Structure formats: C-alpha cells, structure tokens
Amino acid sequence: MSDVLEQLWNTIEDRKAHPRSGSYTASLFAAGENEILKKVGEEAIEVIVAAKGEGDARVVYEAADLVYHLLVLLAARDLTWNDVEEELRRRFK
DSSP states (O other): OOHHHHHHHHHHHHHHHSOOTTOHHHHHHHHOHHHHHHHHHHHHHHHHHHHTTTOHHHHHHHHHHHHHHHHHHHHHTTOOHHHHHHHHHHHTO
16 A cells, blocks of 8 residues: 555544544434445545546546545445455455
8 A cells, every 4th residue: 555545544534433523524424324335435526527538637536536536435334445456466466
C-alpha cells in the first residue's frame, strides 16, 4: 500500500473506532452501509461522467473520491485494501 493510501486507511480506521463530531468519515459509518454504498455508486458515476468529457484532472479528482469511499466500504465490512491486493495477485499469477 502506498504511503498516502496507508495514511488515509489509518484515518478511516481511526474514525471508525473513535468517531469524531464533524467528521465526514464518522458520519458515513454512523449512517450505515446503505449510505456508504450510495456514495460509492455516486462516485463511480461521477468518474464515468468526468471521463466522458470533463478532462483528465476531473477524472483524477473523481477517482480519488471513489477510492476514498471504497476504502470506507471495505472498513465498514472489516475488509482491507490488502484483501483487494490479494485478490488481484490471485488473478494475475
């Protein structure tokens, strides 16, 4: 995992274990899995829309949002980015 992903992951896990008032991440966990899934879906659509005509900078911006919300979903389900990496390794051996 890259340093920035690891730092983000640690923050997400901290907000899950120790919710802070005003934290967007903590509010997602409090709202529950359906809300997290909704956000993942919205961000995926925004990546598609950006790729269809909003330029590379916008694609990167929206992809970052998608990755963040995907990490929140993984954490909510007690999964990790390492689980995803392991699946990719399994597929490409």
